[in-house]
Amino acid sequence: MNPAQPALTATANPITLADLTSTELRARLRHGELVLRSGPIRMAIRCERDEVAAALWLLYSDYPIEAPGGFADFHVHLRGTDLLRRWIKPQIIFEHDGHAPFLALPQPQAFALLEWGMNWCIANYCHQYLMAHAAVVERNGFAAILPAPPGSGKSTLCAALVHRGWRLLSDEMTLIDPASCNILGLARPINLKNASIDIMRSFAPDAVFGPIVPDTKKGTVAHLRAPRESIQRVDETARPRWIIFPRYEAGAAPTLTPMPKHSAFLQLAENAFNYAALGRQGFEVLGEVIDMSDCLHFRYSQLDDAIAIFDELAVHAAAQDRSGVAA
């Protein structure tokens, strides 16, 4: 079986956000009629703030948009708080269909809040998938899942890989279809923090960043635009092939260490938002994903070394696939 299967029938030339004029974009945003599609998820976004429109323009221009009045998975609204706050330390609040899951944040964090809020919607409601907090990238139809706690360099590694030939499925959330165990892509912007931002700037000088937001709870954050090809191929699913737990360690030589499958299972389960909610199904799907994947620890300090190692893995997997050896 060809591991890469289109998950949804996409129209040949969908209208993208770039087809709107900036006036049209702002008008749609004002009325909650900007319906952005990233993979299987349609987000109807409402926001009157120009800087958010500008950030969307910068980071989401290649995403298909849908005509208002159809179906959106989530209706989100980013708005200012009360009148007094409009003048003194203005704040911004994220609402999903009238419900605010988070406290308000300072206004300069508006776009980051929108990104986090949209992630929250998916993590909180999309139990039709097994969801793991992990980055996931693809090569030749095979997916490498990178689960890791914040600070392990997961997003940096993911950003580097997708600028060197790997396809971005997701930087934040791995969606696994329980029926097939295939991975669905979102291809949303990559969230980078602190030093990673400058590292990526020098690693990929052509990379496009959204607003740089200092002083968030986790320091300075910025969102990196997803490669165009990843966005255009977002509906191609991928077969789980590797589960790699990355760890950045200053000065470390790149090392891959095989990991016992039972401990990979437990660690991936710990990173799966809705593992418990899915009960037996969650257990079975996770088990299958582990069965079909090589489970590895990966220590690295240089991104170029890391990419060489990942490319070797991809070449090896492709050769195995051609000679018909079961993964």
Place this chain on the structure above:
Amino acid sequence: MKTDSLLLLMRDTSQATSFTLGDWDQVIRLARVANVLARLAEDLAVAGLLEQVPQAPRDHLIAARLLGQRQRMAGLAEIERVRDALAASKLPTVLLKGGAYLAANLSLSRGRMFGDIDLLFRREDLPEAESTLILHGWNSGAVSDYDQRYYRQWMHELPPLTHIKRHSVLDVHHNILPATARHPPDAKLLLEQAQELPDMPGVFVLCPADMVLHSACHLFHEGELGNGLRDLSDLDRLLRHFGRQDGFWATLSERAGLLHLRRPLCYAVRMCTTMLGTPVPNDIVRELRRFGGLRLSLMDAIYQRALRADHPLSNDRWTPLARWSLYVRAHWLRMPPHLLAAHLARKIWFRWTGMPEYPTNEDEVPEQH
């Protein structure tokens, strides 16, 4: 009033086949706000229509259904733990509402989401029940002295008990209406008629008529209708289910008189029939009309708004007023005027000053990865 595709679907599941994607967009949002998404998914699955729903909305139905099925398992396991804990003190486990529907395996329990397990005890058993439950890990966490007194002196329940490890919440009642209400029903009458479940020895539920009456008095005495449509749909299903049994309607009418609950039953029957098309014998509708009070058509207009999903898609300009008036009415029914005045003054004071009445941890800070 606005047309409401969710109500349409709740009245008649087969409407699903004619819905556009735009209709589904509304239905999913309204059903999520009203906490009936899982129930809707179960209805569509039973009718064999779930597979015909377009994929994007169907995914949300599937997701909600999975959570509902998971909660069902967890709920049953927790009920058995409560039963075992209480059995040690020779106390019966009498379940109310969601927990009762689940344990009795009534069809309305499919996809019915509930947060707390409601229990009913004789008032004299309350201290022992409370200490037994505390011994088994259910504690009333951070509740202010004022709230402790509010519950214990005036209300018909204890402050909620939360399990220290599993975080399950028990609401321990000694009646179904506050002690301060004008005509509280006699809880002994309810307990006398409670029925032991054949599949769960030691677990009891109210008799069918009392189950309906409790659901009605809960919905039509309460002022906060966050789950109003879900609860109305409970009543609709209880009436449809038990209404087919011989003698049910006569018993219902008799028990309503005995328990002083004719008025909430009157509202329940009116709202079920008008909003959800529940079949109710005509003589019952006529008989109950007398107990609806003088402003029955005003109450109809208020409830028809307040019992919908609380969402801009189904609210009209009168909805906020309708909800507010029910909030005030609920307090009026709950306490004599001098207590009410003192209680509301205290609430308003805390709201104005922005001081927390007691520490809450409801607000989350977004995860920032």
